[in-house]
Amino acid sequence: MATTLDVETERDEFERLVDGVTLAGDDREGIEVVASFTGEPLATIPAGTAEDVTEAVERAREAGKRWADRPVAERAAVFEGLAELILDRQAGMLDVIQAETGKARLDAFEEVIDVAGTARYYAAEGPGMLAPAKRRGAIPLATRVEERHHPVGVVGIISPWNYPLALTVSDAIPALLAGNGVVLKPDEHTSFTALKARELLIEAGLPEDLFQIVTGEGVEVGPPLIDSVDYLTFTGSTETGRAIAEQCGRNLIDCSLELGGKNPMLVLDDADLGKAVRGAVVGSFNNAGQLCLAAERIYVHESLREEFTERFVAATESLTLGTGTDWGIDVGSLISAEHLGRVEDHVDDAVEKGATVLTGGQARPEVGPYVYEPTILTDVTDEIALCTEETFGPVTAIYGVESEAEAIERANDTDYGLNASVYTEDSERGREVAARIEAGTVNVNDAYVASYGSVDAPMGGFKDSGVGRRHGREGLLKYTEAQTIAEQRTGPNAPPGPVPNEWYAKGMTALMRLLNRSPF
Structure with a gap:
C-alpha cells in the first residue's frame, strides 16, 4: 500500500516557507496551491505584483555587486556545499516536490540528482571557464589579446511546473556562479519547491538577497520581470516562448528558451x-x-x-x-x-x-x-x-x-x-x-x-524547440558579457608618420602572405 503524504504537516511547512521569504505583504491576494495527489488545498502563495518584481530585482542587483567581487573559487564553494546538502536533505525535498506535482518518488529523485550533478560540475569546471583566457592577436608577438567574462547583472528565470527543482536550481547555479543576482518566478503550481530550494542555497552559503523569488500569475509577474532584468531564462511552451523572445528583443536583452517538443x-x-x-x-x-x-x-x-x-x-x-x-x-x-x-x-x-x-x-x-x-x-x-x-x-x-x-x-x-x-x-x-x-x-x-x-555537453532545441543552451560551457558563459582586451606592444596599427601609405599596404600584404603560410 502506498504511503500518502501528511497534507496537514506539509501545509504547515509551506506556510513557514512563505512567511520566511516572500516580498508580498499581508494585503496581497493569495493563490491557492492544490495537492496533485488528492486535489485538496495545500496552502496559498502571494499574488506578486510589478512592485514586488522591482523590489526583488533591486535587492538582487545590490547583492550581486558584492557577490561578483568575491573570488570565483569562493563562489564555487557554495555549490560544492549544495551538491552534498541536496543529497543529505533529499527526503524533505522529495516530499515537497511530490506534494505539489503528484509525480512518483523516483521521478522526484531524478530532480535531486540533477541538481547535485549540476552543482558539482559547475563548482569544479566553472572557475576555469570564467578565468581570463589568452586569444591569438592581430599581429603575432606584437598584439596581446585576452578574453574576460563579466556578469550580466540580474538574471530572470521563469520556471515550469513539471520539474520545479531541476529547472529552477540547475538553471540558477551557473547564473549565480558567473557573479549574477537571480530573480525567479516559479510556476504557481510549484512555488513551494522553489522556496524550499532557496533555503538550501542559503544554508550552503549563498547570500540571502542574491536569489529572490516572486510568486504569482505569469501574466502579472512575467512582463515586469523581463522589463527589469539583464537576461531571461524560460522553460515552457513554444507559444509563450515566442512572446517572451519578442519582449526580450525589444529590451535588447539576451534570452535562453527551452520550449516544446514532439x-x-x-x-x-x-x-x-x-x-x-x-x-x-x-x-x-x-x-x-x-x-x-x-x-x-x-x-x-x-x-x-x-x-x-x-x-x-x-x-x-x-x-x-x-x-x-x-x-x-x-x-x-x-x-x-x-x-x-x-x-x-x-x-x-x-x-x-x-x-x-x-x-x-x-x-x-x-x-x-x-x-x-x-x-x-x-x-x-x-x-x-x-x-x-x-x-x-x-x-x-x-x-x-x-x-x-x-x-x-x-x-x-x-x-x-x-x-x-x-x-x-x-x-x-x-x-x-x-x-x-x-x-x-x-x-x-x-x-x-x-x-x-x-x-x-550543451542541451537545447532546434527549430521551434527553442534558442540557447543549458549545460556545459555554453550554459555558463551565456550569463556573462564577453570582453576583449587587446594590447598593441608596438604602438598603433597604422602607417608610421614618415612611411607612405602605399609602402605600408605592401608591407602588411607581405606580412599577411607570411601568416597565411604559417601553421599557427
Whole structure:
C-alpha cells in the first residue's frame, strides 16, 4: 500500500516557507496551491505584483555587486556545499516536490540528482571557464589579446511546473556562479519547491538577497520581470516562448528558451528489442509523460514492429500507478484537472478519427483525481492532432517504417527539434543516424538521460524547440558579457608618420602572405 503524504504537516511547512521569504505583504491576494495527489488545498502563495518584481530585482542587483567581487573559487564553494546538502536533505525535498506535482518518488529523485550533478560540475569546471583566457592577436608577438567574462547583472528565470527543482536550481547555479543576482518566478503550481530550494542555497552559503523569488500569475509577474532584468531564462511552451523572445528583443536583452517538443524514437531493424522496449517505457512514461524530452512518436522498422509492440504493451501494463511516497510506484499523477482534460481531449480526438488504443486511454480517478493511464496508440494519421502536437502526458504512438531513410525523414517532419533517440546494435550506425536527426540532443540506445545527464555537453532545441543552451560551457558563459582586451606592444596599427601609405599596404600584404603560410 502506498504511503500518502501528511497534507496537514506539509501545509504547515509551506506556510513557514512563505512567511520566511516572500516580498508580498499581508494585503496581497493569495493563490491557492492544490495537492496533485488528492486535489485538496495545500496552502496559498502571494499574488506578486510589478512592485514586488522591482523590489526583488533591486535587492538582487545590490547583492550581486558584492557577490561578483568575491573570488570565483569562493563562489564555487557554495555549490560544492549544495551538491552534498541536496543529497543529505533529499527526503524533505522529495516530499515537497511530490506534494505539489503528484509525480512518483523516483521521478522526484531524478530532480535531486540533477541538481547535485549540476552543482558539482559547475563548482569544479566553472572557475576555469570564467578565468581570463589568452586569444591569438592581430599581429603575432606584437598584439596581446585576452578574453574576460563579466556578469550580466540580474538574471530572470521563469520556471515550469513539471520539474520545479531541476529547472529552477540547475538553471540558477551557473547564473549565480558567473557573479549574477537571480530573480525567479516559479510556476504557481510549484512555488513551494522553489522556496524550499532557496533555503538550501542559503544554508550552503549563498547570500540571502542574491536569489529572490516572486510568486504569482505569469501574466502579472512575467512582463515586469523581463522589463527589469539583464537576461531571461524560460522553460515552457513554444507559444509563450515566442512572446517572451519578442519582449526580450525589444529590451535588447539576451534570452535562453527551452520550449516544446514532439520527440521521435527510432527503432532500427537491428535494434535489441529489450533495450528498445525499456527505452520506450522510460522515454514515454517517466514523470507521467510530463517531460519536454518525452518520446511521443515511435518509428519501428516493420520487421520488428509486431514483436516490439507486443513487448512494449506488456511492459506498459506492468507499470504501477499510484499517488504516494512509496518507491514502488512507477507512474504518478498529472499536475491538475485542467491538464488531465487536455490529455483526455488529445486521446479522445485521436480515437474519434480512427486511432487504435492498444493499452490505457482512460483516467483513473480511483487512484488519484488527475491520474491517467500510460497509453499506447497506433493508426495515428497525419490529420490527427496527436500526430503533430505535443500531448505532454503518458501517451505515445507507434508507427511502422520500411527503412532507415523513412524513419529519419519522418522523425524530421516536425516543427520541433528538442530530443530524439535511436536504437541499434551498430554503434557507428547509431551515431550516423543521430547526426542526421534535426534535434538538439539525440541519444543512442537511451531515452534522454544519456544526453541530459552529460552536463559537460550543451542541451537545447532546434527549430521551434527553442534558442540557447543549458549545460556545459555554453550554459555558463551565456550569463556573462564577453570582453576583449587587446594590447598593441608596438604602438598603433597604422602607417608610421614618415612611411607612405602605399609602402605600408605592401608591407602588411607581405606580412599577411607570411601568416597565411604559417601553421599557427
